[in-house]
Amino acid sequence: MYQIEEVAKKTNLTKRALRYYEELGLVSPSGRTESGYRLYTDEDVTHILHVKNTRDLLGASLQEIKEIMDLGKRYELLKQDYFSDKHANDQHVGEKLRLLTELEVTLRAQRDVLQEKLNKLTEMLQGYDEKLTRITNKKRELEKESKE
Amino acid sequence: MYQIEEVAKKTNLTKRALRYYEELGLVSPSGRTESGYRLYTDEDVTHILHVKNTRDLLGASLQEIKEIMDLGKRYELLKQDYFSDKHANDQHVGEKLRLLTELEVTLRAQRDVLQEKLNKLTEMLQGYDEKLTRITNKKRELEKESKE
DNA sequence: ACAGACATTAACGTTGACGTAAACGTAAAA
DNA sequence: TTTTACGTTTACGTCAACGTTAATGTCTGT
Known part of the structure; x- marks a missing residue:
């Protein structure tokens, strides 16, 4: 389970972008800590990368x-x-x-x-x-x- | 020598986009009529299509x-x-x-x-x-x- | 225990790539 | 000749995709 900063580095997206994508209902971290921090699984990261690829390669909105x-x-x-x-x-x-x-x-x-x-x-x-x-x-x- | 509307159809870009690209210094019609209408050659059209492809496929700004x-x-x-x-x-x-x-x-x-x-x-x-x-x-x- | 680096939400700002409307001139057709 | 359909520039509007700032909470090392 990774925190947002870690995921940002892995996916080469900004934290803002990750939150924005979540806001749009594109990606959701699998969990949260007691205090509300986002927690992402490896599967989540894969999913995010897929979204990114689709955006970059397909040029889709x-x-x-x-x-x-x-x-x-x-x-x-x-x-x-x-x-x-x-x-x-x-x-x-x-x-x-x-x-x-x-x-x-x-x-x-x-x-x-x-x-x-x-x-x-x-x-x-x-x-x-x-x-x-x-x-x-x-x-x-x-x-x-x-x-x- | 084509006028802007014709080029817009050929390239599947809007007239606005063509003028905007020109404004940015990306494409320039080879000539103008006496009265100031833009005139594009086939070469110009090819060039515009190349720009469009680069934008769409490379995803470049x-x-x-x-x-x-x-x-x-x-x-x-x-x-x-x-x-x-x-x-x-x-x-x-x-x-x-x-x-x-x-x-x-x-x-x-x-x-x-x-x-x-x-x-x-x-x-x-x-x-x-x-x-x-x-x-x-x-x-x-x-x-x-x-x-x- | 407290500084400093992380996180949160909320809200306003910015930028690129055009769209759109206004005000006008020009060319072709009825 | 007068619509009708093109073209021109100028300028403000828009929308997606974030950036940035503010105000605040949380974890971690010393």
């Missing part, structure tokens, strides 16, 4: 991230439901299918955005590499020239 | 992008210099080498950031794919179950 995550929670809820005896009911099975489909659609959309970004990133990387080799060549030229 | 681009301009200036007769001067060659090295270092840093992002994106993509297959499986299960 914190609101969007929250929406995705809320959907994830519905998924977890669904999973629990799956093992309850209620699922004998046919109507309930239909409801679960509906939710699963919705989740699938959303995740696939997210995935496609990621894929698109990955493609463009690869292009950009190639561009950089070409520029870099051109520079390296030019440097060689100049060095040769200066020796003559 | 417009200021950072400007700094990168200013370095690019120094590179172009250097290239012109390269063909001037001044480069007979040894000292001048040294200066060029210094600048080229600086440019190389900066670009390589940028490239590494890109590479890092690409790696993380790939990880995330895998995570999404795993989740999606799990969902697909669960859906199959449920569909089977509802048929019995």
